[in-house]
Amino acid sequence: MDALTLARLQFGITTVYHFFFVPLSLGLSIIVAVMQTIYVTRGDEKYKQMAKFWGKLLLINFAMGVVTGIVQEFQFGMNWSEYSRFVGDIFGAPLAVEALVAFFIESTFLGVWLFGWDKLSKRVHLAAIWLVALAANVSAFWILVANSFMQNPVGYTIADSGRAEMVDFFELLRNPNVWLQFPHVALGGLTTGAFFVLGISAFHLLRGKASNLDAFRASARMSLIIGTVAVLLTMGFGHAQGQRMADTQPMKLAAAEGLWDSEDPAGLSMFQIGNEADRTSIVNIRIPSLLSFLSYNTPDGLVHGINNLQAEYVQQYGPGNYIPPAIWLTYWSFRAMVGAGGLMFVLGLLGLYYISRNRLGNGKPKWLLRLLILAILLPYLANSTGWMLTEVGRQPWIVQGLMTVDQAVSPNVTPEMLLISLIGFTIIYGLLMIADIYLLQKYARQDIDGSGNLIPWFGPDEPESGKKNARYEGAY
Amino acid sequence: MDLQTLWFILIAVLFTGFLFLEGFDYGVGILLPFVAKTDDERRVVINSIGPVWDGNEVWLLTAGGAMFAAFPNWYATLFSGFYLALFLILIALIVRGVAFEFRSKDNHPRWRSLWDGAIFIGSLVPALLWGVAFGNILRGVAIDESMTYVGSFFDLLNPYALVGGLVTLSLFILHGALFLELKVDGVIRDRVKTIARRFWLPVTLLAVVFVVLSLFETDIRDNFNVANVAGLVIAVTALLWTGYSIFQARYGRAFFGTGLTVVGVVALIFGTLFPRVMPSTLGFDLTIYNASSSEYTLQVMTVIALTVVPIVLAYQAWTYWVFRKRLTMQSKLEY
Incomplete structure (x- = not known):
C-alpha cells in the first residue's frame, strides 16, 4: 500500500477509536454531575452511591479518551505535515485554545474529583465534577471549530505563500457549520451517556440482585428522560446539518x-x-x-x-476525481446512524411509558430490559458511522474546496514508517480495548454498595419483592 | 519584542512547565519498582502523583498545540521528521496514562504487575527520548529547502543526542526521588533518600559531559547570549545547590534545585536556538520568522494565552495545596 492509503487508514482507525470513548465522557460526566448535585442539595445518600458507581465507569472510560486524544494532536504533524503547514494558522489555533481553556481544566479537576472525596467540602468537590463535565464539552466545541473549517472554510485568505491565513477569528467561531455540528455532537454524547446508564441499570433491574435497586431505578428514570430528549434533539440538529450539506457540501x-x-x-x-x-x-x-x-x-x-x-x-x-471513495460506506453509514437514532428514540419512549406507570423494574418487563441492555451498542454505532459519513463523504478534500488529501500527506514519511506505526497503534489499541471492556463489564456488574460484589451475568433473576407483577409504588 | 519572539518564549515556558512537572512524575514512575516492594507501597508511590499527573501532561499537549498554532512549520517539520521517536513516545504515554487508572481496578497480582510494568516503561521511554529529541534539535538535523526533514531515524541516535537523553533521564529520576521524599513516609522515604544521594553525582557528571560536548557538537560557541549564559549559570548553580542540600538532608531545597535545573536547561537550549527553532545541517534553518503563523493569528493567540496561562497556574498550584499532605501507609488510599 502507498503512504497516502496507510496514512488515511491510520487516521480512520485512530479517530474512530478515539471517538469510541469521547462521547461517553461528554455525556456521562454531565449525568454524574447531575447525580452528585442532587446528593449535595438533598443530602440523599442514594445519589452519592450513584455518583460514585457511575463515576468509576466514567474514570475507566475517561483515561482511554485522554490518551487516544494525544495521538490525534500529534498525528496531524506526523502524517499530514503539508496539511499542517497549509492550515496551521487557522487549524492550530483552536487546538491550542482547546488545550489552554478546556483540557487543562478537565484533567486537573478530574484528579481533584477522584482524590478529593474526603479532602474537600461537598460544594467544592461538586464544583470539580461540573468543571470536568463543562470543560469536556467546551473541549469538544474547540475541536469542532477546527473540524468545521475542514467542512466549510471561513474567515481565511490564501496568502502569497500559498498558505491559508486567518483573517477573522470570530468568523471561525461563527461558522454556521459549528453551531449545528457542536450541538449534534454534544447531544450525541449525552445520548451515549444516557443509554449507557440506562442499559446497565436495566441489567441490574433485570437481575434484581443488587443491594439497592432504588438507585438503579432512579438511574434508569433519569437516563430515560435525558436520553429520549437528547436523542430527539440530536436527530433534529442532524437534520439541520443535512439541509446545510445540500448547500455547502x-x-x-x-x-x-x-x-x-x-x-x-x-x-x-x-x-x-x-x-x-x-x-x-x-x-x-x-x-x-x-x-x-x-x-x-x-x-x-x-x-x-x-x-x-x-x-x-x-x-x-480542473480535471480530477471529486467523488468520495466507497460511496457504499457513506450511504450505509448514514442509514446506520439515522436508524440507530430512531431506534433509541422508540426505546426511550417505551421506557418512559413503562416507568411513568411504575412498571419498569422489579425484573419487568423482561423483554424491554433485555432490549435496553443491547441498546448500549446503538449510540456507539451512530457515533462511529456519523463520523464516517462526515469524513469519508468529504473526500477527496481534506479542506473542502481548498486542499485534497493527497496534497496533505507528509512527503518524508515512508510507507514502512506508516506501517510500523499503524501496526503498533492497532495492536496497542486492540489490547487496551480488551482491558477496557473487561473493566467496564466488571464495574458495571458490581453491586452499588461499594462492597465490590459482582452480580453474575447469567443465572436465575430475583425480582426484589417476590410479588411478581407487583407494581412498584413510591420508589422515586 | 515582536510576537514571534514572544511566542518562542511562551513555548519555552510551556516546555519548562511540562519538564518541571511531568519530569518528577516520570521520575516517580521509573522509581516505582525500586522504591516500593509491596502492593500497598506501590499504591502510596502512585498516589503521590495520582491527582496531578494528568494535569501535568497537558503542559505537553499545550506546548504541542501552541507550536501548531504559532509556528506551523516547526510543528510540521519536527513531528514528521522525528516520526518514529514520537511514535514511541506516544505509545509510552498511552500505556502509562491508562495504567494509572487501570492498575487498581483489579487485584489479581499479574494484572497489577502488568500495569506497574507499563508505568515503568511508559515513564522511562519519554524521559529518555525527550532528551534525545532536544539534543538533536540543538545539534541540527538534515532539513531541506522545502522545510522537510530528510534524515533517517538512526541519524537521530547519535552519541551527543543520546547523552542528552541520559541527562534528562537521570535528572528526572533525581527530581522524582526528591519529590517522593517530600510526599511519602517510612520505608519508601528512606529508600528514596538513598537514591537521591546516589544519583546526584551521575546527574552532575552527565550534565558536565553534555555541556562540554555541546561546545563541539553545536554552534553554541558562536551564539552566546544573555539567555543561554544565564541558563547555563542557573543550571550549574542549581545542580550544585541540589547536591549541597541533599547532603545537608534539606530535601525541599534540593527539589527546588532540580526544578531550577530544568528551568536553566530549557533556557540554555532555547537561548542557543534563538532565533532559530530547528537549525538545519543543510543550511535551511527553520527560524521563528519563516516558521511562524500570520501576525493576526499570533495576536489572537497572544491575547488568549496571556489571559489563560496565569489562571491555569493558579488552579494547578491550588491542587498541589489540596493534596499537600504527606502520604503514609496509614493514609486512606483512595483511588
Whole structure:
C-alpha cells in the first residue's frame, strides 16, 4: 500500500477509536454531575452511591479518551505535515485554545474529583465534577471549530505563500457549520451517556440482585428522560446539518443518498445496491419526492447528483476525481446512524411509558430490559458511522474546496514508517480495548454498595419483592 | 519584542512547565519498582502523583498545540521528521496514562504487575527520548529547502543526542526521588533518600559531559547570549545547590534545585536556538520568522494565552495545596 492509503487508514482507525470513548465522557460526566448535585442539595445518600458507581465507569472510560486524544494532536504533524503547514494558522489555533481553556481544566479537576472525596467540602468537590463535565464539552466545541473549517472554510485568505491565513477569528467561531455540528455532537454524547446508564441499570433491574435497586431505578428514570430528549434533539440538529450539506457540501449529500444523477423532485433511497464503477444503481427502493422535501422542506427542489457534481467540479477545480471513495460506506453509514437514532428514540419512549406507570423494574418487563441492555451498542454505532459519513463523504478534500488529501500527506514519511506505526497503534489499541471492556463489564456488574460484589451475568433473576407483577409504588 | 519572539518564549515556558512537572512524575514512575516492594507501597508511590499527573501532561499537549498554532512549520517539520521517536513516545504515554487508572481496578497480582510494568516503561521511554529529541534539535538535523526533514531515524541516535537523553533521564529520576521524599513516609522515604544521594553525582557528571560536548557538537560557541549564559549559570548553580542540600538532608531545597535545573536547561537550549527553532545541517534553518503563523493569528493567540496561562497556574498550584499532605501507609488510599 502507498503512504497516502496507510496514512488515511491510520487516521480512520485512530479517530474512530478515539471517538469510541469521547462521547461517553461528554455525556456521562454531565449525568454524574447531575447525580452528585442532587446528593449535595438533598443530602440523599442514594445519589452519592450513584455518583460514585457511575463515576468509576466514567474514570475507566475517561483515561482511554485522554490518551487516544494525544495521538490525534500529534498525528496531524506526523502524517499530514503539508496539511499542517497549509492550515496551521487557522487549524492550530483552536487546538491550542482547546488545550489552554478546556483540557487543562478537565484533567486537573478530574484528579481533584477522584482524590478529593474526603479532602474537600461537598460544594467544592461538586464544583470539580461540573468543571470536568463543562470543560469536556467546551473541549469538544474547540475541536469542532477546527473540524468545521475542514467542512466549510471561513474567515481565511490564501496568502502569497500559498498558505491559508486567518483573517477573522470570530468568523471561525461563527461558522454556521459549528453551531449545528457542536450541538449534534454534544447531544450525541449525552445520548451515549444516557443509554449507557440506562442499559446497565436495566441489567441490574433485570437481575434484581443488587443491594439497592432504588438507585438503579432512579438511574434508569433519569437516563430515560435525558436520553429520549437528547436523542430527539440530536436527530433534529442532524437534520439541520443535512439541509446545510445540500448547500455547502452537495457531493457529500449525494454520496450519502446514493443519488447518481440530479433530480427534481428527488426521491429518498431506502435500500440500494449500486455499481460504483459505472456510477449507476442496480437495485434502488425509493420514496418519491422525500429527499427534496427533507432537503428543502418543500415537495420539490433540485438535489444534485454525483455525476452532475463531478462534471461541475471538473469545470471549477480542473480535471480530477471529486467523488468520495466507497460511496457504499457513506450511504450505509448514514442509514446506520439515522436508524440507530430512531431506534433509541422508540426505546426511550417505551421506557418512559413503562416507568411513568411504575412498571419498569422489579425484573419487568423482561423483554424491554433485555432490549435496553443491547441498546448500549446503538449510540456507539451512530457515533462511529456519523463520523464516517462526515469524513469519508468529504473526500477527496481534506479542506473542502481548498486542499485534497493527497496534497496533505507528509512527503518524508515512508510507507514502512506508516506501517510500523499503524501496526503498533492497532495492536496497542486492540489490547487496551480488551482491558477496557473487561473493566467496564466488571464495574458495571458490581453491586452499588461499594462492597465490590459482582452480580453474575447469567443465572436465575430475583425480582426484589417476590410479588411478581407487583407494581412498584413510591420508589422515586 | 515582536510576537514571534514572544511566542518562542511562551513555548519555552510551556516546555519548562511540562519538564518541571511531568519530569518528577516520570521520575516517580521509573522509581516505582525500586522504591516500593509491596502492593500497598506501590499504591502510596502512585498516589503521590495520582491527582496531578494528568494535569501535568497537558503542559505537553499545550506546548504541542501552541507550536501548531504559532509556528506551523516547526510543528510540521519536527513531528514528521522525528516520526518514529514520537511514535514511541506516544505509545509510552498511552500505556502509562491508562495504567494509572487501570492498575487498581483489579487485584489479581499479574494484572497489577502488568500495569506497574507499563508505568515503568511508559515513564522511562519519554524521559529518555525527550532528551534525545532536544539534543538533536540543538545539534541540527538534515532539513531541506522545502522545510522537510530528510534524515533517517538512526541519524537521530547519535552519541551527543543520546547523552542528552541520559541527562534528562537521570535528572528526572533525581527530581522524582526528591519529590517522593517530600510526599511519602517510612520505608519508601528512606529508600528514596538513598537514591537521591546516589544519583546526584551521575546527574552532575552527565550534565558536565553534555555541556562540554555541546561546545563541539553545536554552534553554541558562536551564539552566546544573555539567555543561554544565564541558563547555563542557573543550571550549574542549581545542580550544585541540589547536591549541597541533599547532603545537608534539606530535601525541599534540593527539589527546588532540580526544578531550577530544568528551568536553566530549557533556557540554555532555547537561548542557543534563538532565533532559530530547528537549525538545519543543510543550511535551511527553520527560524521563528519563516516558521511562524500570520501576525493576526499570533495576536489572537497572544491575547488568549496571556489571559489563560496565569489562571491555569493558579488552579494547578491550588491542587498541589489540596493534596499537600504527606502520604503514609496509614493514609486512606483512595483511588
